Amino acid sequence: MEIKWLKTFIVAASYENFRKTAEELFLTQPAITKHIQRLEESISSKLFERNGKSIILTPAGYRFLPTAREIVKKYEEGLETFESWKQGYQQKVIIAAAPQIASSILPAILRRFMEKYPGIEVLINIIPSFEIGEEISSGRADIGLSRIRPIHPNVHCKTIHEDSVILVGPANENITDNNESNVLQKYRLITHNHPEYWDGLLKTIKNSYPFVRTMKVNQIEITKRFIEQRLGISYLPTTMIKEELMLKKLVEIKADKINLPTSSTYLITKLQTNEVLTFSEFLEEEMAAL
Numbered sequence: 001m002e003i004k005w006l007k008t009f010i011v012a013a014s015y016e017n018f019r020k021t022a023e024e025l026f027l028t029q030p031a032i033t034k035h036i037q038r039l040e041e042s043i044s045s046k047l048f049e050r051n052g053k054s055i056i057l058t059p060a061g062y063r064f065l066p067t068a069r070e071i072v073k074k075y076e077e078g079l080e081t082f083e084s085w086k087q088g089y090q091q092k093v094i095i096a097a098a099p100q101i102a103s104s105i106l107p108a109i110l111r112r113f114m115e116k117y118p119g120i121e122v123l124i125n126i127i128p129s130f131e132i133g134e135e136i137s138s139g140r141a142d143i144g145l146s147r148i149r150p151i152h153p154n155v156h157c158k159t160i161h162e163d164s165v166i167l168v169g170p171a172n173e174n175i176t177d178n179n180e181s182n183v184l185q186k187y188r189l190i191t192h193n194h195p196e197y198w199d200g201l202l203k204t205i206k207n208s209y210p211f212v213r214t215m216k217v218n219q220i221e222i223t224k225r226f227i228e229q230r231l232g233i234s235y236l237p238t239t240m241i242k243e244e245l246m247l248k249k250l251v252e253i254k255a256d257k258i259n260l261p262t263s264s265t266y267l268i269t270k271l272q273t274n275e276v277l278t279f280s281e282f283l284e285e286e287m288a289a290l
Contacts, residue, residue, distance in 0.1 A: 001042040003075055006068045008035035009047060013065050016048075016055050091275040092121040096141035098129040098148075100194065100220050101265060104240045106145065109286045113279065120275050129195045136268045142276050144268030145283075148195050154270065161239075161265040161287040165197065167253045168241055169233040180256040184209045188232035192216045193223040197261040201235060208257040224250065237263035239290060 012021040012032065022029045040047050047061035057065070097106055102124065114122060125141060133150025135141045144150070149157055169183055178186070189205065191214050192198045205212055215232055217223045223234050224241065228249050235258075244250040267283065269276055 001039065003072060005035045005039040005042070006072050008032055009039055009068055010065070010072065012036060012048070012055070013057055013061065016057070018055060091119060092123065093143060093275045093279050094123045094125065094141045095143045095145065095279075096125045096127055096132045096135040097145040098132065098195075099126055100129075100147055100237070100240060101145045102126050103221055104242075105265075105287075105290065109283060112286070113282050116282070117278060120278065122279075132268060136270050139270065142269070142271070142273065143279060144266070146266045146268055147263065149264070149266055150268055156269045156272075158267045159264050160267045160284050161290060163237040163239050163263040163265065165201075165235050165237055165260050165263055166241075167233060167235050167255055167258075167260075168227060168245070168250045169253050170227050170230045171248045171251045172230065178253065180253060180258065181209065183233055183253050184212050187230075188213045188215045190215050190217050190223050190226060190232040190234040192218055193220045193234060194237070194263060197235075197263060201258075201261055205258060235260065 008021065008025060008027075011024050012018060015021050015024070018029050018032045021027075022032050025032070027035075036047060043064065045060040045064065046058050047064065048055040049058055106124075110122060110124075114120075125135070127135060129146040129148040132141075132144040132146040132148075133152045133155060136144045136150070136155045137152040144155075167180060167183075169187060184205070189212050191202055202214070217226060220236060220240050223236065224244055226232055227234060228244075233253065238245075241250055245252065265287065267280060269280065
């Protein structure tokens with residue numbers, strides 16, 4: 001039995017179509033047929049019923065499919081572990097991070113962590129905050145860094161940082177002399193670039209400034225570029241705009257009527273392995289210094 005036969009079987013079972021399987025695997029249809037035949041000979045069971053161009057799984061095919069998936073999964077995990085060992089790693093931690101965190105505070109923290117713990121391999125998955133709880137709950141990641149508190153009951157969640165939110169605008173002439181009311185009349189308000197605070201904040205803003213014009217942009221990095229090009233203004237977490245403020249690409253506009261929210265960073269874990277504890281403790285120390 002060969003792994004390539006099992007992979008062909010798994011893809012064929014998902015499509016129940018040898019032509020689509022061939023396209024997916026960049027093989028010819030005769031090659032697909034040969035793989036399936038060899039696998040059927042190996043386990044002495046017929047896996048598909050063939051009716052012209054159509055195929056369906058047999059009862060044996062349905063029964064064998066979870067086994068095939070498990071064998072391929074173990075094989076690929078074993079190769080990953082061996083490759084990590086060749087690179088000198090003794091441990092591995094998978095981090096699921098929200099884009100807002102990955103593009104701001106995380107790179108510097110990771111650099112210092114990897115310098116201190118060179119034997120721990122770090123893998124980063126960038127996914128939206130609202131998906132991170134499921135990623136940890138299902139075991140696909142060891143640590144989650146999210147802007148949203150998860151709803152999953154089987155994970156641990158801890159607030160590790162509270163970030164102030166400020167109103168920022170383009171660094172052009174005269175804007176620093178304007179107040180909140182003036183800039184909200186002059187510029188569009190770029191909203192919903194943060195997953196947690198915008199619904200409540202926008203309601204508050206519209207109560208005080210019903211004339212405000214808005215534009216939804218669902219990423220902070222894009223929002224910052226838009227503000228630099230004078231397309232609008234926005235309320236953003238200070239850690240996300242520290243560099244732009246320092247370089248005078250953006251400027252802070254003092255709030256007047258609006259009570260500004262805060263932006264939370266959540267550490268989400270499930271299994272408290274040694275590497276998870278090591279990274280979590282290091283991260284909390286780093287966040288305390290922000």
